[in-house]
Amino acid sequence: MGDNNRKRKPQKAPSGFMLIMLVISIGLLINMFMNMGGRNNLREVDYHEFLAYLEAGRVERVEVASDRLTVILMEEEGAYIPAPPVIVPGTLGFRDIFAAQNAQQATQRALEARTIYTGRMPDPELLARLNYHGVEYQAVIVNVGFFGTMLGGIVIWVLLIFGMVFLMRRLMGGAMGGGIMPFGKSTAKMHMEKRTGITFADVAGQDEAKESLMEIVDFLHNPNKYTAIGAVQPKGALLVGPPGTGKTLLAKAVAGEAKVTFFSLAGSDFEEMFVGVGASRVRDLFKQASIHSPCIIFIDEIDAIGKSRDNQMGTSSAHEQTLNQLLAEMDGFDSSRGVVILGATNRPETLDKALLRPGRFDRRIIVELPDLKGRYDVLKVHAKKVKMSPSVDLMRIAKITPGGAGADLANMINEAALNAVRMGRSEVTQEDLMEAVELVIAGKEKKDRIMTENEKRIVAFHEVGHAMARAVQKDKKPVEKITIIPRTMGSLGYVLAAPEEERFIQTKEELLAEITVLLAGRAAEQVEFDTQTTGASNDIEKATKMARSMVSMYGMSEKFGMMGLESIQNRYLDGRAVLHVSDKTGAALDEEVRMILDECYRQAVEILEQNKEKMQKIADYLFTKETITGEEFMEMYSRQVYSFF
Secondary structure, X not given: OHHXXXXXXXXXXXXXXXXXXXXXXXXXXXXXXXXXXXXXXXXXXXXXXXXXXXXXXXXXXXXXXXXXXXXXXXXXXXXXXXXXXXXXXOOOOHHHHHHHHHHHHHXXXXXXXXXXXXXXXXXOOHHHHHHHOOOEEEEOOOOOOHHHOHHHXXXXXXXXXXXXXXXHHHHXXXXXXXXXXXXXXXXXXXXXXXXXXXXXHHOOOOHHHHHHHHHHHHHHHOHHHHHOOOOOOOOEEEEEOOOOOOHHHHHHHHXXXXXXXXXXXXXXXXXOOOOOXXXXXXXXXXXXXXXXXXXXXXXXXXXXXXXXXXXXXXXXHHHHHHXXXXXXXXXXXXXXXXXXXXXXXXXXXXXXXXXXXXXXXXXEEEOOOXXXXXXXXXXXXXXXXXXXXXXXXXXXXXXXXXXXXXXXXXXXXXXXXXXXXXXXXXXXXXXXXXXXXXXXXXXXXXXOXXXXXXXXXXXXXXXXXXXXXHHHOOOOOOXXXXXXXXXXXXXXXXXXXXXOOOOOOOXXXXXXXXXXXXXXXXXXXXXXXXXXXXXHHHHHHHHHHHHHHHHHOOOOEOOOEOOOOEEEEOOOOOOEEEEOOOHHHHXXXXXXXXXXXXXXXXXXXXXXXXXXXXXXXXXXXXXXXXXEEHHHHHHHHHOOHHHHO
């Protein structure tokens, strides 16, 4: 604490000597070039050519300098050279003055056109020749001074280089503890326990991860209990998982529970355009950590500096230096002093193998998307900060948000609170939570988008087709809501479904049933209107991806059997599949996927043909009300629908 509260010496302002030296050097350099350059736009001739002009009587005047002869030739016969006008201030207007100036410039250009120069030769008869031909001549003395000489030019360049080196040293001075820009200093934000205020009680839905991290906290509190049996404190732990699952929150909770100094920074903080600066920052970070031990170092997005040194990954020398320094520091520090390194990434496959070995990151802690119970616990944690109505059912919200990360659920609670304020309510109701779920999933209602009657009817049948296929099939999910109100994320309508129970595996029959539900929207358009629209594009994309996974990864194909044809890259990000087969096998894979989609589409058409009357009645009801609940739909589906009109 004493080191943190100690006042740091203010950095000195950049010295003006550097700027003065640069300005003087550049000015002297320009002056030297101007003096040495002379009239570089004049035509240069050989000395014997000058003598030929002289013998021919074409030389009017000669200016004799130390290194050259400037020769002004006589005017050629017939050439008209305007006489320079005399400008008397106050007697001409602006237009006349400009015309006179242009005439003067024309006269000067004509004079330069008949001016040549040649190098001065050791000719003792030069003056006699000039006198013989009656040529005017005069000596011209050019005082270039010291800085116009070769030695002066060397001095100027030395001063200029000195100024540039001085500038770079000032800029890079941060690597040695000061300077204009402290490039070498670690920019880690130091969080003490009183500033974070986060404990494991604030983290929900990650029980396994908390259990693994709790051992680290206990080791920091009671190291003797572990050293007595010969156990060694883990040097580091790598938190791996999709974005928004709470990796940073877990790291802060570890610091809050252990009540130790918490260094937090991102992997990109080490990267700079100067080679060696990243390595300097790593050294400085571990130096600070050793001073404030016991402590925790948290490096978020560690893949920015821990990326594999394989040439295929496009690494640079600066990146490799930073990574090598990090590896050396993790090997060099003594874990008994209570320094623990926590890293977080959602791209573990890109990390260098040397970084992942035991002795550096001893543990890999998976922070996955929460399950049903985890989502419910996360909602309860965030709901404590908001005034909730006693009628709120958080379990219902947890059921309809499968795949939601902790950040998504926290955002839903906040959006529900904002919606309650907009509606003038003093507490959050279930209606606010449902609206928040739809806002996060599908976007905000587009009240200004007005569909035509025909478009609205097509959308109604499309959505009812999804719901009908879901209700008819045995392996169905109950319908929560059906709406044909457009949303900002591009949907003209959607069916909100909630699973009856949390499922972690799916059978082949369940996957085929889900593909049938996805294609039932297009099937409803075909059955009712005998047409096809663009509204099924997203459904077709999802169905194709699911069918392809069945064939290429799940081993559910009769043709390929249990042969794995694709693998997942970036599992915790986009989950993109990469094909590992020949072109011929890839074509056969595409044909197998098409056969699955055709069969599921045929099944969807058959379901809707058999229930066409019910579909028409429910679609008409949805067209009128625009939104119906799952209870209304199931009641209309299971009994005579005519009583609703």
